[in-house]
């Protein structure tokens with residue numbers, strides 16, 4: 512395939528080389544990455560991250576990735592094959608936003624095609640670049656993704672798709688803090704049952720009570736610590752402030768959910784630790800004999816433009832979402848009623864500084880479509896726009912969104928929207944945002 516593309520480009524006057532990941536890419540003006548399912552050497556997004564890092568973006572005019580993953584996973588039987596989804600759409604869309612003078616594009620093949628056809632398509636796409644960062648060739652036609660407005664029907668004869676008795680068990684990754692906790696506190700009012708919340712922070716119920724327990728804002732905690740004087744360095748004060756803030760958020764979530772009649776189990780676990788997560792999933796099935804629903808809201812932001820992003824940071828952001836997703840997909844039993852994946856608008860449109868985060872969310876989006884065939888209940892990837900009042904949007908980021916004219920989802924509205932989506936939503940993927948600017 513690479514040779515066919517090379518020859519075709521040479522026929523059109525280009526100087527084309529076949530390069531390997533270890534090669535020097537500094538002098539090239541374009542890069543085509545072939546990500547073919549049948550390739551003998553398995554190469555994933557971390558390799559491509561390092562490869563693209565080698566480019567000189569003052570020179571390079573385009574970077575294209577050609578992938579036939581979609582074609583091969585259309586009728587998959589082995590669930591672990593879904594690991595081939597690497598999140599290229601979000602990654603390329605974000606790269607494209609960061610480099611104004613470089614077209615970063617993804618060509619996704621959904622049909623069996625000859626090497627000649629693929630070479631022709633690649634050349635054609637590069638010569639006549641279109642606006643969307645992702646194009647799909649399926650049924651021998653060219654497709655682009657489009658958002659379709661869709662009203663959720665929540666009244667009339669429509670019944671909630673969710674039936675949870677008091678004995679039901681719901682697993683919520685990242686569920687003790689941020690927007691996920693706010694949404695689950697609201698959800699649990701309608702569905703009191705057992706909720707298992709997972710995060711890395713330690714269990715606040717095991718901590719010794721102290722004066723900071725009731726403090727709900729970072730300012731209050733920070734001021735208290737400064738007055739106490741036990742921590743001297745600003746970095747130490749910030750770290751301790753964050754720890755106490757998290758501790759109190761988790762305690763608040765547990766207390767509010769229990770007050771509404773639910774049983775809450777909190778598990779301190781790093782979701783990037785695949786082996787421990789696997790055995791934890793086994794434990795859940797052993798102890799309860801069931802798992803009725805899952806909400807995956809764990810996530811991490813380490814925003815930085817691509818040129819200053821390290822592979823370690825890229826890996827942390829990516830794995831926080833993708834490792835637990837893969838484990839869930841491989842261990843959940845078909846009778847699960849719902850699997851809700853908290854994705855982001857960043858995977859749909861891309862976002863500057865978020866190549867890692869957008870890539871991870873793209874994997875969530877793809878899994879949702881594929882898992883719907885596996886799980887009897889519903890699987891939805893929700894591409895949330897940014898929220899106001901809770902969660903990972905820092906005051907600095909909030910100001911930046913304001914500057915860009917991007918509206919934030921108010922907590923009160925978001926709670927209802929989430930509950931309705933869970934009860935009545937039928938799509939595999941929905942984008943929910945405030946306003947229509949991104």
Ligand SMILES: NC(=O)c1ccc[n+]([C@@H]2O[C@H](COP(=O)([O-])OP(=O)(O)OC[C@H]3O[C@@H](n4cnc5c(N)ncnc54)[C@H](OP(=O)(O)O)[C@@H]3O)[C@@H](O)[C@H]2O)c1
Nearest residue numbers: 685689690710711712782808809810853895897898902903
């Ligand atoms: N907030 C928004 O505006 C927004 C917009 C779009 C999408 N989303 C998505 O919605 C979800 C929730 O966002 P949020 O704003 O509520 O985030 P958040 O406040 O930062 O909460 C993230 C949660 O994930 C947990 N977590 C992170 N890394 C983990 C790890 N390695 N192992 C276990 N738990 C881990 C955290 O717990 P510990 O710190 O205790 O580990 C925390 O509970 C995320 O997936 C995010 O991508 C949010």
